[in-house]
Amino acid sequence: MGRAFPFSAIVGQEQMKLAMILTAIDPRLGGVLVFGDRGTGKSTAVRALAALLPRITVVRGCPVNAASPADCPPWAKICCTETEERQTPVVDLPLGVTEDRVTGALDIERALTQGEKAFQPGLLAQANRGYLYIDEVNLLEDHIVDLLLDVAQSGENVVERDGLSIRHPARFVLIGSGNPEEGELRPQLLDRFGLLVEVGSPDSIDERVEVVERREAFETNPEKFAKKWEKREREVRDRIIAAREQLGAIRKPKAVLRDCAALCMKLGSDGLRGELTLLRAGRALAAYQNAKTLNRDHLRAVAGLALSHRLRRDPMDEAGSTARVSRAVEEVLR
Template sequence: MTRSESAPSYPFTALVGAQELTTALVLSAIAPEIGGVLVRGEKGTAKSTAVRALASVLPEQQVAQGCRFGCDPERSEDCPDEPHSGPATTRPARLVELPVGATEDRVVGSLDLRRALGEGEAAYQPGLLADAHRGILYVDEVNLLHDHLVDVLLDAAAMGRNTVERDGVSISHPARVTLVGTMNPEEGELRPQLLDRFGLTVHIAASRDPHERAEVVRRRLDSDADPAGFAARFAESEAELTQRLADAREAVRHVRLDERTLRTIARVCAGFDVDGMRADIVTARTAAAHAAWQGRDHVTRADIRAAALLSLPHRRRRAPFDAPGLDEDLLDALLDDEPEDDPPGGGDSPGDEGGGGPEQETPPQDQPEQSPEEDAHEEDGSGSTNGPRPKSEDSAAEGSTDPSTRAEDTPSSESEDAPEAPSGGMPTPVGTASAQQPYRARRLELAGVGSGPSGRRSPALTPRGRTVGVHPAGIEPAGAPVHLTATLRASAARRAGGLGPARVTGTDLRHAVTRGREANLVLLAVDASGSMAARKRMSEVKTAVLSLLLDAYQRRDRVGLITFRGAGAEVALPPTSSVDAAAARLAEMPHGGRTPLAEGLSEVARVVARERVRDRNQRALVVIVTDGRATAGTHALARAQRIADAWGTAASAMETVVVDCESGRFRMGLAADLAGRMGAEHIPLEQVAASGLVEIVTDRTSPRRSAA
């Protein structure tokens, strides 16, 4: 929907703090070709307020009269409404909001049903992309956007045009939009392809300064009490900002980017090991916009630094679960690699590097590209952890404990006879294991055709997807799209039989059966007791879980983790698709103590039952990692066996795998017996290894099989 002009929005100049956010929005408004802004941050940090306030200070636009797409009258944009006639008109800059639950035809446009059914004409009805041309397309909670809409945005952002081939309509129109998205990382990550399409990214957090927080509350209350009066207080500053933006838009065309500046930008981007060339282009455009905003006609070191802090954090190559950010020490070192007071002519000379002048006596400083990265985890202005994770960090930690040392450290953690707490509760944690670098997991695809929530995993009948049939007459499934062709065919057949009126009626309506993919729940139940607590083994399990989470957020799956040790079981990781939250919780997972197997199985059943209440159609796969021992409480093994025998009734909604971690020459076969009682598939650990655990989960393409 387009921003309403009736009620005044919160003034942009009334925002308190959030300097990095306001700068990014302003630079994107000065040079829309930067590619927009992604605002990441915790809830309640005025992300949406800032974006909506920006529209009120943008300069007005000249548009071609009568053009449905709001084209610029001074340039040809290959518009379907050309040639434009009549004098140009003026309109406010547009902020168009794209709801997370929008349908594809509303976004890209579709057949005008009123004209098609009433006049028999296949006319095109523009969608939100047409409304947002030359304006801002705002997506709140962009990380929750459905995949089919993400694909549409990717196409429009890449081409600057929207092409529609559907329902008898074939049309292409300009769609140059400034994409602005806000998101809370705790609710899930953004697809890498869409993340890269945002020119700039900002992480925002609430201020911890009591005076600043009090001023935020004061202004919010004043605005709510008297919106018009509050807006009037900032009218003058808003007008000044609008004029400054208009001047900067004109000035940015004349900002100089000389050879030395371009080399510096390229050196910075290469130093942070970014993928592709988009980072260099966006950084150059942002630096030019920053210079114009500051009233300069040339780019300086300060402009490049400000641009890099906004354009590179989400593009640098990093581990999947590292927090986005930039090592500012490394950035300064890369910027200082070539002194700023070099003669302009020296940087432009093709033979500059071999000239042997005074500046060449200092060799290129490659060291900063290595040492600051190894001193990672710096903090930016918002307090978030930055810097690429050292590749040697995990290996160094593991390398400090060789196999012989591990053997000496392990017995105390593996012992089932470790003393319990005096109260009989959970013993003191023996230790925690760290996960290694996660690896790419092959896709999990459950058997059959489900009907769960839309995702990118298993085949399912979903409200969106490829049309594979038509629902019978009189059936109107919730969310199912109208099958236009079948509807018109039913109406024609009825009229041919001389039944009813000549127009289309409600009885003619037909809905499409669409087949797509669903999201699944992968629930891992891990025995974290003393017998399972060998450091390397727990590290492998954690690495597998993190790898599944990485695959899950890319494919919109949900993954949960249950651990059982000591005297009970706990949900260490509630079902989620947020890799950041998952990585933090898994890093703290302890191990050691006795084995409460019965409690672990009971907790698994409760979590699955609870998730089924939340979404009855979501299918689950349970992976139980254990050696089958049960040592906590009275009659521990018998209780676990009774629960396993009753598993069949609960297992109808899920597939189950038991990974047997029993080791040693003499084995009791308890895990195999557990799998047999549960009707689950039994996999010995020697056939699994660290990567094998993921292969078991992701290779589940057939229904649950009983153990032999």
């Protein structure tokens, strides 16, 4: 695998970068859905963030990237106790993938050649402790999306078929991307993603030129380009690490919790997932900014990411979801 484009060198797309940073700080946010034009840096940003993050410790040869031999599932039969440092995994889930390939299934080759019933791990095992990236998620079969969202929420993959009864950890950040012109996601699936970002192509000549220049410089000499951005990358990495450690200590005043509830009620958000996501995203941002207390400024900054895809359709309001959230934020948090 070649060197990833530096995360800090991505031009613009600040909301997309912020959403991915927030999920790196608090994976419980539930992943990110990025909708927009092709060629706007969606997959580049995922791989760049994974390369930016601290390397993880894994048991050598473990199919689920376990941090210690005690965490390796019994079916893996790993005898090795040595660990190694490895980049945070990013696993691509292709369109047309089968359920067996996603969850894992009976190892047919070992069954035929050795007469042994064994488990062949799937993509969920590979993605444990990392990122699972789905391009064109809106074109993926519904039952596969349902399966992925259930596993992402529970953090465990369970396989009960072909005489197998297998469980293994599957804790990953789910990143989906797509072009809304090619098909929409069902509302109940939209609601299960923590954050939603809408991205577009740069709308200024200077910004488009900057994108081309940086990409050309990277492809010409990746090592030299990476070295130029090394300091900036380290700064972002250190802030993410510090935010992870500080996350649990962020104070959440009752007034801010009431703001979360009032904002979701104003927008007609169903259930309480909106409040929880808004709270967690705001807290992650507060930690990233080294603040001690969650406040309204943090909620304002993340409200669009956390709530724009949870709105009920209003036939009397022709404004887009982003505009409706902005209007509600001004009314409730002014």
